Amino acid sequence: MRLDLWLRLVLLLALVGVAWWAAGKIHRLCPPGLDPERARRLEALLSLGRSLLRALVLAVAFLIALDLFGLNLGPLLTGAGIVGVILGLGAQSVIRDLIAGVVLVLEGPFGIGEVIHAAGVGGTVERITLRATYLRDADGTLHAIPNSMLGVISNLSRDWARVAADLPLPRATPWEHVEAIRSEAEAAMAQDETLAGSGRGPLTIAGVEGISETAFVVRFEIPVHPAARWTAARRLRYHLIRAARTLEISPIHRQEA
Structure with missing residues (x-):
């Protein structure tokens, strides 16, 4: 038993x-x-x-x-x-x-x-x-x-995300140069292999976020796939600075803006 x-x-x-x-x-x-x-x-x-x-x-x-x-x-x-x-x-x-x-x-x-x-x-x-x-x-x-x-x-992973980046520029910068920076950065992001498959949309200028005695701050925005938001944010800042320097415009340090 x-x-x-x-x-x-x-x-x-x-x-x-x-x-x-x-x-x-x-x-x-x-x-x-x-x-x-x-x-x-x-x-x-x-x-x-x-x-x-x-x-x-x-x-x-x-x-x-x-x-x-x-x-x-x-x-x-x-x-x-x-x-x-x-x-x-x-x-x-x-x-x-x-x-x-x-x-x-x-x-x-x-x-x-x-x-x-x-x-x-x-x-x-x-x-x-x-x-x-x-x-x-x-x-x-x-x-x-x-x-x-x-x-x-x-x-942070549903449907879509919007990435924003602020670029402080000298106050005397013509608005046509701001548009040129946007176009240059958008073209560079389209060719950036790091952002392949990120589902990004057009890069737009949201407007001026702040004005000081020496500079004004322009905000750029772009829609991307949610999973790519952090990489896209880093690459957007990089391409904006590079586009500004290509056009011989020196971005202002944020403390000065």
Whole structure:
């Protein structure tokens, strides 16, 4: 009888291991060919489902193990229900996190791989569980934020982004030269291999942002793909300065402007 019990336990452990492994592979159910938005939402939903399935596997395995040892589950389940009510009253924040996690996945304000700002930190979404969302910032630090504490969420990876750069110029600079700087910089960005696939639009002059005794500050803007916003911002500043110097115009230091 004892040998039969151990064989059943070994079989139970094997089944738990297989179920755990299968739950870890659930993300492969994402079909190819989906648009990026739907793919991110589905991946986030599958990540949440993986956590739920693994928790369910452990709970069922625990109950089966108790039954194998001959324990009466009726009183145990009744007592567990009472304890669950007590724990629920004392763990309301955990319950809020779980509910918030489900709502986040269903509404889809962000997905895995997107860059967001939430709860005072920003980074790339690496994982979404029932309890928390995990962000990796630019320094490599991993932030675990409880889902109920995300608050206002700013998504930097949706649809499109606008990059702006300010260029301080001598006050005597004719406006025709400003237009020439824009044209020169726009042509240079079109040939910049670093910006290939950035989905950029036309470079425009937003207007004059400030005036001092010696200079005025001109703001240039260009729409780009969200993922390219940081690279595009650096390259835009570079090409604006280079275009100004090509036209023999010396940009003013910002302190002087």
